[in-house]
Amino acid sequence: MNLTLKVWRQKTPDDKGRMVKYLVQDVSPDMSFLEMLDVLNERLILEGDDPIAFDHDCREGICGMCGMVINGVAHGEQRATTTCQLHMRHFEDGATVTIEPWRAAPFPVVKDLVVDRSAFDRIIQAGGFVSVPAGSAPDAHAVPVKKDDADAAFDAATCIGCGACVAACPNGSASLFTAAKITHLGLLPQGQPERDSRAKAMVDQMDLEGFGGCTNTGECTAVCPKGIPLDTIAQMNRDYLKA
Amino acid sequence: MNFTVGEPLIDTKAPEGPIEDRWDKRRFAAKLVNPANKRKLNVIVIGTGLAGGSAAATLGELGYNVTSFCYQDTPRRAHSIAAQGGINAAKNYRGDGDSVHRLFYDTVKGGDFRARESNVYRLAQVSANIIDQAVAQGVPFAREYGGLLDTRSFGGAQVSRTFYARGQTGQQLLLGAYQALERQIAAGTVAMHTRHEMLDLIVADGRARGVIVRDMVTGEIERHLADAVVLASGGYGNVFFLSTNAKGCNTTAIWRAHRRGAMFANPCYTQIHPTCIPVSGEYQSKLTLMSESLRNDGRVWVPLRKGDDRPAGDIPDDERDYYLERIYPAFGNLVPRDIASRAAKNVCDEGRGVGPGGLGVYLDFRDAIGRLGRDAVEQKYGNLFEMYERITGEDPYSQPMRIYPAVHYTMGGLWVDYDLQSTIPGLFVIGEANFSDHGANRLGASALMQGLADGYFVLPTTIGDYLADGPYGEVDEGAVAEAEIAVRGRIARLLSVNGTRTADSYHRELGKLMWDYCGMERTEESLRKALERIPELRAEFWQNVKVSGEADELNQALERAGRVADFFDLAELMCLDALHRTESCGGHFRAESQDADGEALRDDENFAYVAAWQFQPEGGPVLHKEKLDYDYVKMSQRSYK
Numbered sequence: 038m039n040l041t042l043k044v045w046r047q048k049t050p051d052d053k054g055r056m057v058k059y060l061v062q063d064v065s066p067d068m069s070f071l072e073m074l075d076v077l078n079e080r081l082i083l084e085g086d087d088p089i090a091f092d093h094d095c096r097e098g099i100c101g102m103c104g105m106v107i108n109g110v111a112h113g114e115q116r117a118t119t120t121c122q123l124h125m126r127h128f129e130d131g132a133t134v135t136i137e138p139w140r141a142a143p144f145p146v147v148k149d150l151v152v153d154r155s156a157f158d159r160i161i162q163a164g165g166f167v168s169v170p171a172g173s174a175p176d177a178h179a180v181p182v183k184k185d186d187a188d189a190a191f192d193a194a195t196c197i198g199c200g201a202c203v204a205a206c207p208n209g210s211a212s213l214f215t216a217a218k219i220t221h222l223g224l225l226p227q228g229q230p231e232r233d234s235r236a237k238a239m240v241d242q243m244d245l246e247g248f249g250g251c252t253n254t255g256e257c258t259a260v261c262p263k264g265i266p267l268d269t270i271a272q273m274n275r276d277y278l279k280a
Numbered sequence: 281m282n283f284t285v286g287e288p289l290i291d292t293k294a295p296e297g298p299i300e301d302r303w304d305k306r307r308f309a310a311k312l313v314n315p316a317n318k319r320k321l322n323v324i325v326i327g328t329g330l331a332g333g334s335a336a337a338t339l340g341e342l343g344y345n346v347t348s349f350c351y352q353d354t355p356r357r358a359h360s361i362a363a364q365g366g367i368n369a370a371k372n373y374r375g376d377g378d379s380v381h382r383l384f385y386d387t388v389k390g391g392d393f394r395a396r397e398s399n400v401y402r403l404a405q406v407s408a409n410i411i412d413q414a415v416a417q418g419v420p421f422a423r424e425y426g427g428l429l430d431t432r433s434f435g436g437a438q439v440s441r442t443f444y445a446r447g448q449t450g451q452q453l454l455l456g457a458y459q460a461l462e463r464q465i466a467a468g469t470v471a472m473h474t475r476h477e478m479l480d481l482i483v484a485d486g487r488a489r490g491v492i493v494r495d496m497v498t499g500e501i502e503r504h505l506a507d508a509v510v511l512a513s514g515g516y517g518n519v520f521f522l523s524t525n526a527k528g529c530n531t532t533a534i535w536r537a538h539r540r541g542a543m544f545a546n547p548c549y550t551q552i553h554p555t556c557i558p559v560s561g562e563y564q565s566k567l568t569l570m571s572e573s574l575r576n577d578g579r580v581w582v583p584l585r586k587g588d589d590r591p592a593g594d595i596p597d598d599e600r601d602y603y604l605e606r607i608y609p610a611f612g613n614l615v616p617r618d619i620a621s622r623a624a625k626n627v628c629d630e631g632r633g634v635g636p637g638g639l640g641v642y643l644d645f646r647d648a649i650g651r652l653g654r655d656a657v658e659q660k661y662g663n664l665f666e667m668y669e670r671i672t673g674e675d676p677y678s679q680p681m682r683i684y685p686a687v688h689y690t691m692g693g694l695w696v697d698y699d700l701q702s703t704i705p706g707l708f709v710i711g712e713a714n715f716s717d718h719g720a721n722r723l724g725a726s727a728l729m730q731g732l733a734d735g736y737f738v739l740p741t742t743i744g745d746y747l748a749d750g751p752y753g754e755v756d757e758g759a760v761a762e763a764e765i766a767v768r769g770r771i772a773r774l775l776s777v778n779g780t781r782t783a784d785s786y787h788r789e790l791g792k793l794m795w796d797y798c799g800m801e802r803t804e805e806s807l808r809k810a811l812e813r814i815p816e817l818r819a820e821f822w823q824n825v826k827v828s829g830e831a832d833e834l835n836q837a838l839e840r841a842g843r844v845a846d847f848f849d850l851a852e853l854m855c856l857d858a859l860h861r862t863e864s865c866g867g868h869f870r871a872e873s874q875d876a877d878g879e880a881l882r883d884d885e886n887f888a889y890v891a892a893w894q895f896q897p898e899g900g901p902v903l904h905k906e907k908l909d910y911d912y913v914k915m916s917q918r919s920y921k
């Protein structure tokens with residue numbers, strides 16, 4: 038099939054940036070979205086042009102490195118799917134597809150579709166851990182954990198740190214990402230000693246980075262490739278108030 | 281390419297005496313660093329996967345001054361994140377007869393008697409501590425209703441010792457290490473540099489003293505100096521272009537260190553995983569693994585008749601060949617990875633493969649669905665079925681999956697002694713980047729174990745012994761400048777060729793060549809052909825590659841070209857290693873060395889050694905052999921019939 042792409046091109050962080058049109062031909066429906074861009078980039082390189090810069094690594098939906106706003110939706114319209122797992126069979130022949138980077142003030146554009154998400158690391162640095170130096174741990178069976186708690190903690194822990202939630206939120210809030218970590222650690226006995234200080238430090242850091250507040254629009258969960266539920270945010274708010 | 285044989289290598293660091301006591305002895309003998317001095321000792325860690333992430337965090341906790349690098353935008357994205365199945369540990373929580381000795385035994389045997397006994401024993405010993413550490417960090421392992429940890433059995437083991445977090449064990453373990461690392465970054469003990477790629481090692485006065493890195497955003501070339509350097513840069517499976525590795529996985533860090541004097545051990549030992557989604561077209565950029573657990577209920581088959589292109593459902597049972605069940609009645613669909621992979625290749629070579637290009641075999645759940653019901657199958661494998669459908673657009677409930685083997689893991693890597701130190705003093709290598717523990721074949725769920733054993737427990741002790749004699753003083757400026765000039769020169773050269781083919785297109789061709797000639801089955805003829813073709817292709821690459829853009833900007837075309845250049849050199853050494861090892865062992869199958877049933881035949885008399893290759897600018901590499909002795913596990917031939 039043939040497609041028209043409109044892609045955000047921005048050479049440097051200071052560059053104003055603009056949408057550029059590309060025609061791509063003979064796209065196989067079995068290609069992944071990123072493979073379609075690979076083919077275009079190969080062409081651009083041979084033409085002496087700058088290939089479209091985009092982040093990616095695992096291409097299996099687990100590393101969280103990829104991310105584009107496709108036709109206005111973070112990671113595209115396919116639900117619970119990262120950009121790298123999106124395949125071309127979901128597009129119509131002849132369609133026009135717009136591709137833009139995550140847009141949020143705390144995620145400045147580095148180049149084209151590549152953004153700087155280091156604010157997420159700093160939120161984790163503020164308290165997204167259990168303080169347990171290597172070698173100091175008790176036997177793993179010393180503290181049993183209820184299966185339900187372990188399962189719920191796991192569900193929250195599956196966040197891949199992609200940032201789609203921020204890109205989708207009208208307020209540019211990082212609440213879903215932050216809440217996922219607070220919920221994961223807060224559900225486990227190992228996370229209890231630092232539970233209050235963690236919630237406070239992480240939420241404060243989130244504000245400091247310039248992410249907006251949460252007004253419960255639910256746009257974040259709708260695009261989240263890992264289906265992190267909205268009630269983690271309620272949990273975060275409770276822990277924060279308690280702290 | 282020719283080679284010469286040099287002095288044998290002896291690992292002088294493993295203590296003598298009963299194997300159970302060796303690690304204790306080594307720990308006791310290791311010099312300690314005065315806590316007040318630790319801040320003055322600088323350590324560079326390349327890589328933030330399970331090995332590098334856990335090492336940097338632990339060294340930071342101990343008080344060293346650590347600088348850490350990764351090429352992704354955050355340390356949490358290292359390729360370890362993609363590991364699915366689980367992590368082994370000799371906890372014996374099931375009381376099913378597991379023990380340190382049994383895990384040791386299984387690993388040595390699984391590695392087809394090509395790993396070092398002392399190292400493997402230590403790995404089994406510290407495995408239990410890893411689970412304790414991860415649980416304390418909040419890693420949400422699967423649990424049973426009683427609140428205790430669940431385990432499963434994996435890849436050939438007869439005990440249930442694999443701990444797991446649904447199909448995302450690597451992710452959860454890596455996030456544990458990442459969080460520990462971020463804690464140290466906040467504490468100021470670790471300085472983190474993301475989007476930085478190591479392009480050379482600085483060796484001064486015979487010691488590893490730093491690295492040259494490129495800031496991948498600005499293109500700036502930076503020098504970082506230290507008292508010791510740790511490489512944890514992962515495996516080199518991407519030499520085949522198509523593999524289950526992440527796109528950015530590369531050999532540059534270890535290859536550059538090799539060129540600076542670190543010996544490269546067993547480069548030809550690669551692991552091919554039998555259950556991956558087949559290639560769908562020319563544009564294919566990577567391959568996706570389907571968990572091995574599928575072979576518990578799926579039956580593998582191809583049509584009996586060559587060229588039978590009826591849809592799977594129209595082929596009656598008596599016209600199907602369930603070849604694994606036929607050839608290996610005892611183990612059936614559950615034979616080890618290398619055997620299952622080769623069998624698939626054989627039936628496809630006979631022209632009986634299915635799907636596009638005939639490079640696929642069926643993995644069929646029809647009988648499992650009939651026996652257990654669709655719901656039960658969905659319960660067990662739902663997420664995998666969904667992933668398969670997402671990629672192929674086919675519904676595995678109504679038609680069999682198509683699978684084919686793909687490159688998955690590299691057992692070879694930089695040679696290290698018992699202390700995980702390479703042949704360059706002050707250069708330590710951990711995780712998949714070293715060669716140490718898996719011999720010629722790695723068992724499932726053992727890579728995560730090794731990476732974390734190295735990073736949390738082994739390296740932090742052994743590197744202390746080296747650092748206790750430091751700080752090592754000023755670094756010779758001449759050595760630093762030379763490395764920096766070399767890096768700048770390579771970049772300038774890549775950008776100046778301005779030819780007519782992209783780096784990726786060369787990489788694809790190299791990968792295909794390696795897969796055909798140095799893949800699942802190797803022959804003298806195929807390897808000689810590869811050794812002839814690789815230098816030709818490399819020469820063409822350097823004359824005709826096209827890299828657009830500039831050196832001083834974010835330039836992904838340049839990043840790729842640099843990696844492909846190093847893959848060319850590594851590929852040649854892999855083929856040479858594979859050619860010289862005329863036996864078959866583990867993942868290395870030489871067609872000339874098989875028994876009457878077509879199984880891999882080892883040649884212990886001539887090849888019970890680690891092949892460590894030393895780089896020479898002229899005249900080909902020098903082979904140093906480290907003889908392997910088996911005092912605790914009796915050498916035997918594997919049989920799965």
Ligand SMILES: Cc1cc2nc3c(=O)[nH]c(=O)nc-3n(C[C@H](O)[C@H](O)[C@H](O)COP(=O)(O)OP(=O)(O)OC[C@H]3O[C@@H](n4cnc5c(N)ncnc54)[C@H](O)[C@@H]3O)c2cc1C
Pocket residue numbers: 326327328329330331332349350351352355357358359360361362363364365366367449450476477478479512513514515524525526529530532533569688689710711712713724725726727728729731
């Ligand atoms: C799909 C898949 C599933 C797997 N499942 C399992 C499993 O279930 N159980 C198991 O035990 N094993 C499994 N493995 C194997 C296991 O995941 C890996 O062997 C292991 O994670 C490697 O860890 P590592 O820390 O050595 O390297 P990696 O995790 O690969 O990390 C490498 C690090 O080095 C950095 N780096 C690389 N080159 C450079 C450079 N030049 N400059 C700067 N930084 C650099 C990267 O940024 C990264 O941070 C699986 C592998 C794959 C591919």
Ligand code: SF4
Pocket residue numbers: 195196197198199200201202203213214217257260261262263264265
């Ligand atoms: S919460 Fe979801 S959308 Fe947000 S970073 Fe995590 S995985 Fe991505």
Ligand code: FES
Pocket residue numbers: 092093094095096097098099100101102103104119120121122
């Ligand atoms: S590239 Fe890793 S999640 Fe998409």
